[in-house]
Amino acid sequence: MTGLFEAIVGPGSLDYIINLVIMLIIILLKIAAVVAVALLHVAYATYFERKVIGHMQLRLGPREVGPLGLFQPFADGVKLFFKEDIIPADADKPLFYLAPVIFFISALTSLSVLPFFDGFAVANINIGLLFLFAMSSLGAYGIVLSGWSSNSKYAFLGGLRSASQVISYEIAMGLSLVGVMMMAGSLNLSDIVRAQQHYPLGLFAVPQFLGFFVFVVAAFAETNRLPFDLPEAESELVAGYFTEYSGFRFALFFLGEYTGMLIMSAIASLCFLGGWGLPSFVTAGLPVVAAKVLGLFWFLAKVYAFMFFYYWVRATLPRYRYDQLMAIGWKLLIPLALANIVITGLVKIWIKGMV
Amino acid sequence: MLPKLFFGYFAFAIIVLSLLVITRRNPVHSVMWMLLLFFQIASMYLFLNAEFIAAIQVIVYAGAILVLFLFVVLLLNLREELLTNRFISAWPVGLVFAGAIFAGAVSAVAAFVPNFSGQYTVDVINRETHTKALGQALYTDFLFPFEIASLILLIAIIGAIVLAKKRMRS
Numbered sequence A: 001m002t003g004l005f006e007a008i009v010g011p012g013s014l015d016y017i018i019n020l021v022i023m024l025i026i027i028l029l030k031i032a033a034v035v036a037v038a039l040l041h042v043a044y045a046t047y048f049e050r051k052v053i054g055h056m057q058l059r060l061g062p063r064e065v066g067p068l069g070l071f072q073p074f075a076d077g078v079k080l081f082f083k084e085d086i087i088p089a090d091a092d093k094p095l096f097y098l099a100p101v102i103f104f105i106s107a108l109t110s111l112s113v114l115p116f117f118d119g120f121a122v123a124n125i126n127i128g129l130l131f132l133f134a135m136s137s138l139g140a141y142g143i144v145l146s147g148w149s150s151n152s153k154y155a156f157l158g159g160l161r162s163a164s165q166v167i168s169y170e171i172a173m174g175l176s177l178v179g180v181m182m183m184a185g186s187l188n189l190s191d192i193v194r195a196q197q198h199y200p201l202g203l204f205a206v207p208q209f210l211g212f213f214v215f216v217v218a219a220f221a222e223t224n225r226l227p228f229d230l231p232e233a234e235s236e237l238v239a240g241y242f243t244e245y246s247g248f249r250f251a252l253f254f255l256g257e258y259t260g261m262l263i264m265s266a267i268a269s270l271c272f273l274g275g276w277g278l279p280s281f282v283t284a285g286l287p288v289v290a291a292k293v294l295g296l297f298w299f300l301a302k303v304y305a306f307m308f309f310y311y312w313v314r315a316t317l318p319r320y321r322y323d324q325l326m327a328i329g330w331k332l333l334i335p336l337a338l339a340n341i342v343i344t345g346l347v348k349i350w351i352k353g354m355v
Numbered sequence B: 001m002l003p004k005l006f007f008g009y010f011a012f013a014i015i016v017l018s019l020l021v022i023t024r025r026n027p028v029h030s031v032m033w034m035l036l037l038f039f040q041i042a043s044m045y046l047f048l049n050a051e052f053i054a055a056i057q058v059i060v061y062a063g064a065i066l067v068l069f070l071f072v073v074l075l076l077n078l079r080e081e082l083l084t085n086r087f088i089s090a091w092p093v094g095l096v097f098a099g100a101i102f103a104g105a106v107s108a109v110a111a112f113v114p115n116f117s118g119q120y121t122v123d124v125i126n127r128e129t130h131t132k133a134l135g136q137a138l139y140t141d142f143l144f145p146f147e148i149a150s151l152i153l154l155i156a157i158i159g160a161i162v163l164a165k166k167r168m169r170s
Helices: A002-009 A014-056 A072-082 A093-113 A128-149 A153-184 A189-196 A209-222 A247-271 A288-316 A322-354 B002-023 B027-047 B051-074 B078-083 B091-110 B122-128 B130-139 B143-169
Strands: none
Touching (some): A014 A093, A014 A288, A072 A247, A093 A128, A093 A247, A093 B027, A128 A153, A128 A189, A128 A247, A128 B027, A128 B051, A153 A189, A153 A209, A153 A247, A189 A247, A209 A247, A209 A288, A209 A322, A247 A288, B002 B027, B122 B130, B130 B143
């Protein structure tokens, strides 16, 4: 057995393999922990949204299940799980099954590169930010395919709208983050957070205010949220691309959307709002573990503030027209983001020249 | 041995997926196999320590170009498309050309000498990160070809705009 092993992987590497297996188990445990915690957050993000919007509209929001309605997300989950799974007769079945899975997996995969506190990310890779772009562009496939494979006019229109929207705004989002990459000099999310601590207030949002504005608008469009939720405009398209989905397949779209929002909030928090970075006079007297826990809560507070902003906008603004949406993306956001890149580069050279 | 196994897997998967792409009757299914193919190619780049190229492969090819393919394919009339033949009648000619190119490539491999590596060894790239190394090489040693490539792309963009404008006026 050992002989065969060494023939394949080279001599004397059994210890190496054992270490590899241990590392693999640790990574799997990390993944399980991150997914479980993130899904719990997603469940309560829906509750948070219903409460916030309820109170903004002078209603009370969910309050029947459990104290203050706190068990509402679980009741919803159970309901969705036991609902009948209906598949349209003329649907393209393999793609119909695949679409929600692609959508959900692409959202969950993005979680793997997010540093939740100092030194913790499932995969601390050098191209973290690019990986996030790649996964968010993959999510578009879930939407387009669900719209097409349902063989329904409403779903198809929703899918087409969403595809063009996501492609257009992805460019603006990518360009808006280029300024951050230039200031941090890295694509690694942990390095970006660390780089921000040398700047006033520990934020990139101040020097990169143009980029931050473009990013926020593009993030709303990327996650198909109001005021850019045309792909699922209920007054025109029933429910848009997931009209024909029911039961747990619908739940995957639902979870994917909220996970996407959490990820966008996390990117905003990490790249513009300082992430888990605390000022050094706070962390100086604290033991390392306490500083990390504090950093985690600081990060989550920013994520939830951004989530609240999502809900606030939803309760405030009406939906844009489709041509307006495209005009904002191509004629306003992309030129602004490009200008931001040029300005950032010039300022960087200028500062270098002074030092 | 292990790297060869990995390379064998990727090469095999890429060939099989390419065949699946061109033989499917349903064009939407073809696009989906192509998506999988692009991911295999991206993994191959990762395997070669080229993480930046891998990410760009997914973002540009899978995230933008293939979505545009999908757009066009979605607007086809699928009922007619499923009845037509997958290949035009002249496909043997194409096969001969493809075979000739393949033979040329195989014979060229023997003469291939890895020449330019400059200061960039695997260690340097791992330390500097691949993105930075690539950027520095592109903007210093290869600035001129890089600018020519971007000029060609710019001309293509302007050409597309001119064509669209002409049609709008008439």
